Amino acid sequence: MQNLIRQLAADMVASRYAIVLTGAGVSTESGVPDFRGPKGIWTTNPQAEAQAYQRYERFLNDPKAYWEEMLGTVGTSSNFYQEMRKVEPNPGHYAIARLEHLGIVKQTITQNIDGLHEKAGTRNVMHYHGTVEKLRCLSCGSRFSVDDYSLEKLPPLCRCGRPLKYDVVHFKEPIPSDIMDAAESEAMKCDLMLICGTSAVVYPFAALPAIARNRGRSGVRIIEVNAEPTPLTHQGISDYLIQGKTGEVLPLVVDEVGRLMGWGRPNTQACTGLSPCPQFSESHRPDTAAEKRSSTLAANHPKAPGFGVSASPSSCLIGARASVRFRCPSGG
Ligand SMILES: [Zn+2]
Numbered sequence: 001m002q003n004l005i006r007q008l009a010a011d012m013v014a015s016r017y018a019i020v021l022t023g024a025g026v027s028t029e030s031g032v033p034d035f036r037g038p039k040g041i042w043t044t045n046p047q048a049e050a051q052a053y054q055r056y057e058r059f060l061n062d063p064k065a066y067w068e069e070m071l072g073t074v075g076t077s078s079n080f081y082q083e084m085r086k087v088e089p090n091p092g093h094y095a096i097a098r099l100e101h102l103g104i105v106k107q108t109i110t111q112n113i114d115g116l117h118e119k120a121g122t123r124n125v126m127h128y129h130g131t132v133e134k135l136r137c138l139s140c141g142s143r144f145s146v147d148d149y150s151l152e153k154l155p156p157l158c159r160c161g162r163p164l165k166y167d168v169v170h171f172k173e174p175i176p177s178d179i180m181d182a183a184e185s186e187a188m189k190c191d192l193m194l195i196c197g198t199s200a201v202v203y204p205f206a207a208l209p210a211i212a213r214n215r216g217r218s219g220v221r222i223i224e225v226n227a228e229p230t231p232l233t234h235q236g237i238s239d240y241l242i243q244g245k246t247g248e249v250l251p252l253v254v255d256e257v258g259r260l261m262g263w264g265r266p267n268t269q270a271c272t273g274l275s276p277c278p279q280f281s282e283s284h285r286p287d288t289a290a291e292k293r294s295s296t297l298a299a300n301h302p303k304a305p306g307f308g309v310s311a312s313p314s315s316c317l318i319g320a321r322a323s324v325r326f327r328c329p330s331g332g
Contacts, residue, residue, distance in 0.1 A: 004242045005249065008194075009256035011221050012104050015192035020096055021208060022110040022117070022246075023198020025227060029090045029247040032114050056170040063155035063163035070166060071151060081132040081166060084114050085146075092196065093120035095250035100124065102257065107186050111198060111205055113168045126179055126186070127167065128205050134167035141178065143167055175204060187211040192221045195238065196246045199230045206231075213237045225249045 012018055024034045034040045035049075042049035051069070059066040072079040097120040099105040108117055109126045115133040117125045130136065134143045137158035144164065149156040155163040169175055187193070187208045200206040209232050212220045217239075224232055224241040232238045242249050 001242060001244065001249075004240060005252050006256055007240070008223055008225075008242060009253050009260055011192055011223065012099065012194075012253070012257055013260045015104065015221070017190050018099070018105050018192040018194065019107045019109065019186050019190040020099070020105050020194045020196060021198065021200075021205075022096070022108065022112060022196045023200070023205075024112065025197020026090075026092050026096075026110075026246045027087075027112045027114050027116055027197070029092060029245060030087050030114075030116060032084065032087050032112070032116075053171045056173040059163075059165045059170070063165070066165065067151070067154040067156070071154075081113075081168070084132050087114060087116065089116045089120035090247045091251045092246035092249075093117055093122070095246075095254045096196070097121035098254050099250075099257065102261070104257065105194075106190075109183050109186060109208070111202065126183055128175065128179055128183060129169045130167035130176075132166065132168060135164040136167040136176070137162055137164055141176065180204065183208060184211060188215070190220060192223070195222065195224045195226070195232065196250070197226060199226070199228075200232050201230075209237050 024032075028034055028037075035042045037043065042052070055066065055069075058069065070079075070081065093116050096105065096108060096117065100108065100122050107124045107126065108122050109128055110117055111129050113127065113129055113131050115131050118133070127134075133146055135146055135149060135156060136143045137160060139162040140158060140160045142158055142160070144158075146166075149164075155165075158164050183205075188211065190212060193209060193212050195209060198205075200209060209222055212222060222232070222238045224230065224238045225246050226233075226241060226243065227245060228243070229241055230238075233241045
């Protein structure tokens with residue numbers, strides 16, 4: 001496996017536009033239950049599954065009843081989405097955020113509704129199946145943070161006056177066209193697609209790797225990090241599979257990427273992207289070329305804020321000031 005991790009790190013560093021696709025496998029390591037696994041929510045509670053199939057129709061017919069059901073104020077549902085918002089990211093999420101902050105990953109497209117990529121510090125996230133962090137208007141397409149609504153008066157209303165639903169895409173509900181178009185365009189544009197924790201069998205999300213593959217083998221590398229081989233592996237859509245848990249494999253990839261980029265071995269834990277990266281110390285020095293670039297910038301902009309320090313980062317924040325290219329992986 002070590003060879004494949006080195007291979008993936010090398011492929012990532014060589015890429016110009018890498019994107020990441022993620023599925024349930026990334027979040028189950030944070031304790032988010034899956035739906036159809038052996039201990040899945042629907043496997044253990046078929047009634048909940050039946051209810052889930054009715055949810056979209058329920059919203060269309062009676063938005064207030066939909067919200068009462070979702071918030072667990074009536075019926076047998078619990079306040080599942082609000083509970084989900086309390087879950088924390090795991091090292092797999094942090095590793096993906098770190099790869100974005102390093103300038104390698106340009107876009108993350110997730111099937112997961114839990115919002116954990118953002119919590120881990122990833123900025124460019126497309127929620128293919130929506131997110132529990134937002135509400136969406138089916139009429140005008142606007143999205144709002146769920147925190148902006150008290151949810152005391154139901155249903156919550158959009159600025160256009162129409163009722164809002166959770167952004168989460170329910171059964172029988174079409175994928176929002178803005179997300180679908182944007183995701184397809186990413187699949188057309190990327191030169192590396194990293195697929196993590198998804199068996200890639202739920203369409204239309206599962207079509208994204210095939211869209212990329214149809215561009216030809218030389219145009220794009222497609223790599224899987226999955227617990228088991230998937231249809232993408234069997235059909236030869238992916239170039240190779242690294243078999244394992246994303247929370248274990250991806251931090252090793254980040255380590256290797258850091259090594260290839262000329263730094264020490266970054267510790268990949270607890271990089272939230274919301275505060276200075278605690279591990280980004282003297283061992284994480286930019287390479288010589290970057291130091292030269294930074295020095296040139298400093299010379300050309302002697303009074304410009306941020307360039308008046310030596311290009312010898314001794315901490316994450318100083319590193320961020322000293323070099324544009326080599327910003328703190330936490331984004332600090
Ligand atoms: Zn609206």
